[in-house]
Amino acid sequence: MSQVSAEIKAKSEVYHGDELCQEKTKLLLKEVGLPNGLLPLKDIEECGYEKESGFVWLKQKKSINHKFEKIGKLVSYATEITAYVEVGKIKKLTGVKAKELLVWVTLCEIFVDDPPTGKITFKTPSSLFRTFPVSAFVIEEPVKELKNKEENEEKEEEKQVKQVANAAVEVQEV
Template identity: 60%
Template sequence: MALVIPEELKAKAEVWYGDEKGQERISFFLREVEMPNGLLPLKDIIECGFVEECGFVWVKQKKKVEHKFEKIGRQVTYGTEISAYVERHKIRKLTGVKVKELLLWVNLAEIYAADPLAERITFKIPSGLYKTFPATAFIIETKEIKEHKEVEKPKEIKEAIAAKE
């Protein structure tokens, strides 16, 4: 089933082509809505679009991607075409993403962080059933995160020493 983007939305959209730009934009969207960076481990992105006015995002990739989130033991498949509406702490009207529950593949409809610190992420299917997991299960440690941790540690140590004096 091909992703149908209404012409009025596509006319207002910013569109990026290629995997490198697509990866940058997906990372940017997840940061902007304050969601974990590993929620969408996509590969070989062809096209990525965003309509800022309503928060509509779409991604087209060469082939579907299967990914296992090891920390929660869940297998997820990302179709060749994924779309959603994004807003702070929420991805809604999600299409193209399925999770394996027991022996069945179930469509995901919504992903949101209910608590203000986004320590837990909830995944909801169209029937209304949901499951909640720790947000840390969906964080991929990147070079920037590693560098940030390395910079923070010495500062924390200096503050602890200063507090003891």
């Protein structure tokens, strides 16, 4: 049963489609000072954010498991993930479990101390917790690729401007 009611949706910013939801999720994580790789979801169908209460939800086509290579931890993300967010913290988290030894442990809270270089702590409903470096959950943005893309677009625009100018000169000569 979904925790996202029609009443909540009516008061929220709601987005559909994987690409847009990926972008909005990373933007929200950045706004609240959490690492951008914290929610490595796939095929997100819907995401929403009710700013007044901080309630957030994400719905994906199917549950996924993701291994955070830098710390060697496997995390399971259900088809629906809900939480309340505030600066440096995710509270009342549902739909996320971490594998600890041979047991899947439900996570209910995530918070960052001294972002962005500090530690990130994951807490269970029974108050057990684990702390890791924030860097283990940061995805490096492909700055070089973006810069190259922008440079190529500028060169293409210059080329088109020259073609238009040459065409205008040819028309004047005729």
